[in-house]
Amino acid sequence: MKAVIVLFPGSNRENDMAAALEAASGSKPQIVWHGDSELPKADLIVLPGGFAHGDYLRCGAMAAHSPIMRAIVERAQRGTPVLGVCNGFQILTEAGLLPGALMRNASLKFVCRDVHLKVENSQTLFASRYEVGQVIRVPVAHGDGNYFADEETLDRLEGEGRVAFRYCSPSGAANDNPNGSIRAIAGIYNETKTVLGMMPHPENAVDAAMGSADGKALFDGIAAALA
Amino acid sequence: MNKPERSRPVDAALAAEHGLKGDEYKTLLEIMGRAPSLTELGIFSVMWSEHCSYKSSRLHLRKLPTKAPWVIQGPGENAGVIDIGGGLAAVFKIESHNHPSFIEPYQGAATGVGGILRDVFTMGARPIAIMDALRFGEPAHPKTKHLVAGVVAGIGGYGNCMGIPTVGGETEFHASYNGNILVNAMTVGIAPADRIFYARAAGIGNPVVYVGSKTGRDGIHGATMASAEFDDKSEEKRPTVQVGDPFTEKLLLEACLELMATDAIVSIQDMGAAGLTSSSVEMAGKGGLGIELDIDKVPMRETGMTAYEVMLSESQERMLMILKPGREEAARRIFAKWELDFSIIGRLTDTGRLVVKRGGEVEADIPVDPLVAKAPLYDRKWEPSRKRPVVEARSMKPPMSPAEALVKLIGGPNFASKRWIWEQYDHLVRGQTVERPGGDAAVVRIAGTEKALAISTDCTPRYCVADPREGGRQAVAECWRNLVSVGARPRAVTDNLNFGNPERPPIMGQLVGCVEGMAEACAALDFPVISGNVSLYNETNGKAIMPTPVIGGVGLFEDWRAHMSAALRAPGETLVLVGATRGWLGASAYLRDILGREEGAPPPVDLGAERRNGELVLTLIAARWVSACHDLSDGGLAIAAAEMSLAGNLGCRLEAAPPGLTPEAWLFGEDQARYLVATRNPDLVLGAAAARGVPATMVGRATADGALTLAGANPISLAELRRAHEAWLPEYMAA
Numbered sequence: 001m002k003a004v005i006v007l008f009p010g011s012n013r014e015n016d017m018a019a020a021l022e023a024a025s026g027s028k029p030q031i032v033w034h035g036d037s038e039l040p041k042a043d044l045i046v047l048p049g050g051f052a053h054g055d056y057l058r059c060g061a062m063a064a065h066s067p068i069m070r071a072i073v074e075r076a077q078r079g080t081p082v083l084g085v086c087n088g089f090q091i092l093t094e095a096g097l098l099p100g101a102l103m104r105n106a107s108l109k110f111v112c113r114d115v116h117l118k119v120e121n122s123q124t125l126f127a128s129r130y131e132v133g134q135v136i137r138v139p140v141a142h143g144d145g146n147y148f149a150d151e152e153t154l155d156r157l158e159g160e161g162r163v164a165f166r167y168c169s170p171s172g173a174a175n176d177n178p179n180g181s182i183r184a185i186a187g188i189y190n191e192t193k194t195v196l197g198m199m200p201h202p203e204n205a206v207d208a209a210m211g212s213a214d215g216k217a218l219f220d221g222i223a224a225a226l227a
Numbered sequence: 228m229n230k231p232e233r234s235r236p237v238d239a240a241l242a243a244e245h246g247l248k249g250d251e252y253k254t255l256l257e258i259m260g261r262a263p264s265l266t267e268l269g270i271f272s273v274m275w276s277e278h279c280s281y282k283s284s285r286l287h288l289r290k291l292p293t294k295a296p297w298v299i300q301g302p303g304e305n306a307g308v309i310d311i312g313g314g315l316a317a318v319f320k321i322e323s324h325n326h327p328s329f330i331e332p333y334q335g336a337a338t339g340v341g342g343i344l345r346d347v348f349t350m351g352a353r354p355i356a357i358m359d360a361l362r363f364g365e366p367a368h369p370k371t372k373h374l375v376a377g378v379v380a381g382i383g384g385y386g387n388c389m390g391i392p393t394v395g396g397e398t399e400f401h402a403s404y405n406g407n408i409l410v411n412a413m414t415v416g417i418a419p420a421d422r423i424f425y426a427r428a429a430g431i432g433n434p435v436v437y438v439g440s441k442t443g444r445d446g447i448h449g450a451t452m453a454s455a456e457f458d459d460k461s462e463e464k465r466p467t468v469q470v471g472d473p474f475t476e477k478l479l480l481e482a483c484l485e486l487m488a489t490d491a492i493v494s495i496q497d498m499g500a501a502g503l504t505s506s507s508v509e510m511a512g513k514g515g516l517g518i519e520l521d522i523d524k525v526p527m528r529e530t531g532m533t534a535y536e537v538m539l540s541e542s543q544e545r546m547l548m549i550l551k552p553g554r555e556e557a558a559r560r561i562f563a564k565w566e567l568d569f570s571i572i573g574r575l576t577d578t579g580r581l582v583v584k585r586g587g588e589v590e591a592d593i594p595v596d597p598l599v600a601k602a603p604l605y606d607r608k609w610e611p612s613r614k615r616p617v618v619e620a621r622s623m624k625p626p627m628s629p630a631e632a633l634v635k636l637i638g639g640p641n642f643a644s645k646r647w648i649w650e651q652y653d654h655l656v657r658g659q660t661v662e663r664p665g666g667d668a669a670v671v672r673i674a675g676t677e678k679a680l681a682i683s684t685d686c687t688p689r690y691c692v693a694d695p696r697e698g699g700r701q702a703v704a705e706c707w708r709n710l711v712s713v714g715a716r717p718r719a720v721t722d723n724l725n726f727g728n729p730e731r732p733p734i735m736g737q738l739v740g741c742v743e744g745m746a747e748a749c750a751a752l753d754f755p756v757i758s759g760n761v762s763l764y765n766e767t768n769g770k771a772i773m774p775t776p777v778i779g780g781v782g783l784f785e786d787w788r789a790h791m792s793a794a795l796r797a798p799g800e801t802l803v804l805v806g807a808t809r810g811w812l813g814a815s816a817y818l819r820d821i822l823g824r825e826e827g828a829p830p831p832v833d834l835g836a837e838r839r840n841g842e843l844v845l846t847l848i849a850a851r852w853v854s855a856c857h858d859l860s861d862g863g864l865a866i867a868a869a870e871m872s873l874a875g876n877l878g879c880r881l882e883a884a885p886p887g888l889t890p891e892a893w894l895f896g897e898d899q900a901r902y903l904v905a906t907r908n909p910d911l912v913l914g915a916a917a918a919r920g921v922p923a924t925m926v927g928r929a930t931a932d933g934a935l936t937l938a939g940a941n942p943i944s945l946a947e948l949r950r951a952h953e954a955w956l957p958e959y960m961a962a
Contacts, residue, residue: 009474009477009478009565009566010388010474010477010478011390012388012389012390012477012656013390013656013658015657015658015674016656016657016658019658019674020658033564035564049656050390051387051388051390051473051474051477053474054388054472054473054474054475054477055388055474056474109380109651110380110383110384110387110651110652110653111650111651112387112649112650112651112652112653112654112655113650139655141387141653141655141656143387201655203658204655204656204658206658209661209788210658210659210660210661210672211655211660211663
């Protein structure tokens with residue numbers, strides 16, 4: 001699998017992402033500068049976490065207009081899988097590849113802690129190593145993760161199986177929402193389920209000794225699907 | 228005094244307004260041989276401020292041990308450096324941003340983090356962890372809540388954006404900080420041991436290059452502000468607080484590290500306190516050279532700035548470097564890629580003088596050597612603190628049962644969980660955080676190796692005020708113990724000395740006592756001081772803070788998997804108390820929080836016992852004979868056991884006090900050099916202790932009943948204990 005990670009000025013989890021991808025696939029992802037207009041051939045394009053352009057103006061808003069984004073949108077439309085985590089999710093919504101928006105956390109504070117996620121759909125190239133309904137533990141670290149979309153969009157997302165993950169309690173029974181996201185949505189897919197945006201950081205949950213290995217299955221699944 | 232009238236003559240009165248004393252101005256006149264220009268006066272005033280010259284503390288700082296075979300660079304550079312093997316070095320320093328954080332908490336704290344990060348990456352290191360030691364006024368004080376909210380948001384706002392995890396620290400509340408909070412930030416970085424960058428300028432004719440943000444009028448005279456007492460009008464100083472831009476700093480970090488990977492740089496220095504003045508003077512001074520600066524070339528974000536303003540600005544996210552000849556264009560390209568300003572603003576000269584030009588006119592022409600070498604040095608008068616009487620535990624009348632006292636303590640401001648704070652810090656970015664905030668010490672893995680570092684910041688100010696020398700020894704010993712508790716070999720410390728007005732002999736006595744105590748402990752524990760910062764004049768209307776010498780310690784793991792936590796692991800395991808218990812309640816948290824008495828001599832620190840007991844614990848952890856370990860400090864045995872229970876979500880039972888000790892002295896005494904360990908092999912542990920002459924006794928066991936039980940009392944459910952522990956801070960902040 002050849003993965004490309006796009007580096008924006010202010011990205012800061014690109015190495016965490018690269019390590020998780022390399023551990024799963026055995027090959028080192030290529031890091032590409034946002035200012036490049038040429039995008040190398042890739043099986044997977046990743047927009048990592050961070051504060052692209054300092055999150056000034058609005059999270060992801062300026063990054064969505066980086067030269068490289070035109071090529072990414074084109075590839076995504078032609079079916080190349082794209083994964084956006086945290087700031088990467090924000091950029092994907094700003095670039096119009098995913099619907100909705102990420103607003104300021106309901107608490108108005110940055111939040112960094114482990115959360116539990118319920119897997120809503122495992123029939124995708126990203127989540128094939130999970131079971132539907134499975135509860136996984138991964139950390140969040142964001143100030144603007146409060147997902148919002150209008151009712152019609154939300155109903156469509158749910159109806160089309162495009163909600164990837166929802167925040168939940170450790171047992172999966174109750175709602176434990178760290179940021180006020182509408183319908184506890186933590187991650188969503190595009191229509192073809194080849195673009196995934198999520199606020200939590202599976203790349204920081206790939207080693208039980210560091211807190212959790214529940215994110216590893218996501219990368220293993222991607223690597224297997226794109227091998 | 229941001230912009231003194233140009234027409235006003237430069238004289239002793241204007242010098243006094245700049246914070247220069249009569250004698251200091253006389254020395255200035257002798258050095259210059261004439262009246263200085265306004266710009267020259269400004270340069271002298273910041274270079275000779277307490278903040279930059281350490282004029283009150285320098286004489287005493289010399290007493291601190293700074294050497295060890297593993298020390299690569301001790302105090303005197305932007306940060307200290309130790310060898311951690313495998314061709315790598317750890318680079319670290321702590322620095323205060325107390326005065327600005329009180330005036331403007333968000334920006335004050337944010338720029339404090341920004342400054343200490345720059346100190347570390349200036350040396351060529353990639354920062355891997357931030358720690359923060361915070362002290363606020365009493366919770367009931369009308370400003371405290373606002374300051375907590377602002378400082379925490381500011382630290383998070385800066386560190387989170389930089390992508391450097393904030394992995395721990397400490398937070399304390401006390402009335403002595405009502406008018407002067409303490410914000411001490413520490414950064415640890417990793418660099419190749421043979422690629423450390425220093426500030427010493429070299430190469431006559433080499434270009435002096437300015438990179439980073441543009442210069443504005445912010446922070447002019449920040450160093451001078453940080454060298455004066457507060458009064459009721461201090462909040463009028465808000466304009467002297469700088470404004471941080473972590474995004475630009477992130478770009479600056481990446482650009483500097485990219486340039487450092489080439490061999491273009493001769494030397495580099497960040498523009499921190501006193502900005503362009505102190506960076507250019509320090510580089511030239513260390514190199515024994517002259518430096519000529521053309522202010523017209525400095526990137527500015529405001530028009531009409533004078534040489535005086537540019538030289539004194541403390542605008543953030545700026546660096547000064549000396550490049551090798553011919554490398555300018557390659558360097559310029561890197562900074563252009565990261566969209567940062569890059570400007571050649573001068574040259575090194577052989578004149579030994581700092582020459583500053585603006586619009587073709589010479590605005591300052593100062594001999595560098597005397598500016599540095601003749602900086603004032605004071606042997607200030609000091610009085611030793613009066614010894615306090617020992618408080619006998621038997622004389623106390625406990626107002627509540629030990630179980631009630633435990634719940635009250637652990638739910639009070641100083642013991643309550645600081646989760647509300649650390650969850651606002653990204654403590655996981657970089658993916659190397661092994662031990663998260665809340666334990667004895669943070670543990671951070673070094674990417675690409677098996678190694679890890681343990682980091683802890685510690686101080687017990689109530690001991691320092693009770694007996695400065697003992698308090699100084701204790702601060703070092705507790706930090707050392709915290710590193711030992713997670714299984715790391717303690718290596719070196721950085722210190723942040725926070726005190727009141729040194730011109731008052733009792734305050735100076737606190738400084739001298741604390742430093743001497745620290746020196747003894749550092750020497751006894753092979754724990755040299757490799758960097759640090761002094762913050763004086765932490766007083767408002769004549770009321771000083773408690774003496775607060777914060778110790779930031781770093782320990783090393785050859786294999787990160789060897790780390791230990793305080794969390795109880797298995798019901799049935801035996802709890803062994805390592806170290807001797809006399810039941811010392813003087814100056815204890817119990818005495819303060821339960822009996823409302825802040826008095827008594829603090830627990831004495833036996834450095835020989837600290838060393839012996841700590842070495843035993845390191846052996847026990849390395850042999851895997853213990854499954855959990857926690858150091859005993861504030862609140863003694865009962866608090867340690869409760870914290871181990873909460874961390875492991877397992878109950879425990881503590882045995883009754885041994886004969887001769889009251890239950891309170893046994894459970895809440897703060898005798899030093901003690902650890903609580905959990906083991907399934909108590910005989911092995913007790914045998915090893917006996918062989919080393921270390922006192923050790925079985926004091927209880929881990930249980931499966933979900934409760935903490937003190938002998939002879941009803942069990943306290945973990946749920947109740949956790950509620951008490953977790954509730955206070957969020958409820959306080961929400962109220």
